[in-house]
Amino acid sequence: MSESRIRRLAPVVDMALEEERKAAAMLGQCQQQLDDASARLRDLEYYSSEYAKGWAQRGAQGVGRDWLMNYQRFMAQMEVAIEQQRQTVTWHGQSIERARDNWRQRYQRLEALRKLIDKYRQEAQARADKQEQKLLDELSQRAHAQRSNNP
Numbered sequence: 336m337s338e339s340r341i342r343r344l345a346p347v348v349d350m351a352l353e354e355e356r357k358a359a360a361m362l363g364q365c366q367q368q369l370d371d372a373s374a375r376l377r378d379l380e381y382y383s384s385e386y387a388k389g390w391a392q393r394g395a396q397g398v399g400r401d402w403l404m405n406y407q408r409f410m411a412q413m414e415v416a417i418e419q420q421r422q423t424v425t426w427h428g429q430s431i432e433r434a435r436d437n438w439r440q441r442y443q444r445l446e447a448l449r450k451l452i453d454k455y456r457q458e459a460q461a462r463a464d465k466q467e468q469k470l471l472d473e474l475s476q477r478a479h480a481q482r483s484n485n486p
Contacts, residue, residue, distance in 0.1 A: 338455075338459055340455050341452050341455050341456065341459075344448065344451065344452055344455075347448060348445070348448045348449070348452065351441070351444050351445040351448050352445055354441045354444075354445075355438070355441040355442050355444075355445045357441075358434070358437050358438035358440075358441040358442075359438055361434050361437070361438070362431070362434040362435055362437075362438045364434075365427065365430050365431040365434040366431055368427050368430070369424065369427040369428060369430075369431050372420065372423045372424045372427045373424055375420055375423075376417065376420040376421060376423075376424050379413065379416055379417050379420055380417060382413070383410070383413045383414075383417060386409070386410070386413070387410070390406055390410075
């Protein structure tokens, strides 16, 4: 009985395994996207700070109005880009949490199915052991009976 249950569950386990693998791959992609977005943010912040240092050096020498206006416009654009990238990083962070939750659910389902199959195998083994013991007991009784009848 348990062997047939196990065979019937095999396609379900295969599907659950495939779903878990897909969820793990998606989690990996989300992690890569988060890493890339974080690296872009660090680059933007670094570039902005370097540009600000350049402003301090150049400003000490004196600058014209056009240069100052261009600098302020550029820094405002950098701040917008940095803020947008921070939002992107936040979005990817949320995306990875959803992907992690999805993977965890798929993994738990797969593990539950594996435990169920193990339970069925243990039940089948226990029945087989019980049958074997019963058979050995019967053979032992017959052998004892034969020895008793043949003195």
